[in-house]
Every structure is written in structure tokens, then in C-alpha cells.
Amino acid sequence: MPTRSYQSTNDAQDAVLAIRVGESIAELRRAKGLTQAQLAEMIDLEQEAVSRWERGTRVPTLHRLQQLSDALECSVDQLLQRGSKRPNDQMANIADALNGLDTDERMLVVNFVQQFTDMLRSRHSTKGQRRK
Incomplete structure (x- = not known):
């Protein structure tokens, strides 16, 4: 059975990931010149759902991540890599910036x-x- 400190650590890490994914969605959406409402329409959702993702209060499901990657013309990896401390993810972000x-x-x-x-x-x- 997990301890409370282990759960709180996981909760904190999940919150950080939610914020990073939300920032990625917002950044890629803006780069495509889309509003939250336009992106939501592309994946058959309400604009408020996109807003919650971008604020980091909710995390998209795997299915929605795939839809987002298709709509934003990026890989699911790109949505998840932002803010990673792993050198390979950081190098991938730099390579994307050079495109x-x-x-x-x-x-x-x-x-x-x-x-x-x-x-x-x-x-x-x-x-x-x-x-x-």
C-alpha cells in the first residue's frame, strides 16, 4: 500500500506534468494561429476543455493527446517533452526550434x-x- 508521502510526490509530479502539457498545447496552438475555440472544434470538444488543459487543471486522455497531435501537426512526444529534464528531450526541443x-x-x-x-x-x- 502506497504511503502518503509517495502519493503526494506522485500528485505533485502529475501537477507539474499537467502544467507542462498545457503549456505545450497553448504554445503549439498559438504557433498554428488557432484560438482555443477553433482547436476544440477540430477535435469535437468544448472550448472550456482546451482551456482547462492549457491551464494545467486537467490532463487530456491518451485519445485526446493523439487528436491534439493530429490537429496541431506534431507528435504526442512533443506535447509531453516540454520542460523535461532529460537531455535527449531537451535536445529534441532545440532541434524543433531550429526547424x-x-x-x-x-x-x-x-x-x-x-x-x-x-x-x-x-x-x-x-x-x-x-x-x-
């Missing part, structure tokens, strides 16, 4: 990310040296 950019723009972003990560690594090594 639609021309070669020069992508190179600009890649160079910026490389310079920024180099700067952060040097800060980490500097902090480590100060502690010694």
Missing part, C-alpha cells in the same frame, strides 16, 4: 549555444577552483 530557420540562422543559433555553454562551463570550473 524553419535557414542555414545561416541555424548556424547563428548553434554558435550562440556553443558560446553560451562554454561560458557556463568556465564559470563552473572557476567556482570549483575557488572552493579548493
Whole structure:
């Protein structure tokens, strides 16, 4: 039988996931130029259901996630990956952000990310040296 702390941890993680999925839905919906009402109509739902998902107060069922991914022309993974702490999910989000950019723009972003990560690594090594 699960303990209360285990249940409360799961409840907290579920709440965070609901918020992340809701943010993904809202972001992808806006990128497609859709209103909540238009998206709801596309998947045969009331606008209030989309609003609850986007606010993170409810989570779409698996069936609705599939409908959303079809309507928003994305994968279910994209709806679930936002805010993930896993490096592979974070890299997938960056790769998605590069879509639609021309070669020069992508190179600009890649160079910026490389310079920024180099700067952060040097800060980490500097902090480590100060502690010694």
C-alpha cells in the first residue's frame, strides 16, 4: 500500500506534468494561429476543455493527446517533452526550434549555444577552483 508521502510526490509530479502539457498545447496552438475555440472544434470538444488543459487543471486522455497531435501537426512526444529534464528531450526541443530557420540562422543559433555553454562551463570550473 502506497504511503502518503509517495502519493503526494506522485500528485505533485502529475501537477507539474499537467502544467507542462498545457503549456505545450497553448504554445503549439498559438504557433498554428488557432484560438482555443477553433482547436476544440477540430477535435469535437468544448472550448472550456482546451482551456482547462492549457491551464494545467486537467490532463487530456491518451485519445485526446493523439487528436491534439493530429490537429496541431506534431507528435504526442512533443506535447509531453516540454520542460523535461532529460537531455535527449531537451535536445529534441532545440532541434524543433531550429526547424524553419535557414542555414545561416541555424548556424547563428548553434554558435550562440556553443558560446553560451562554454561560458557556463568556465564559470563552473572557476567556482570549483575557488572552493579548493
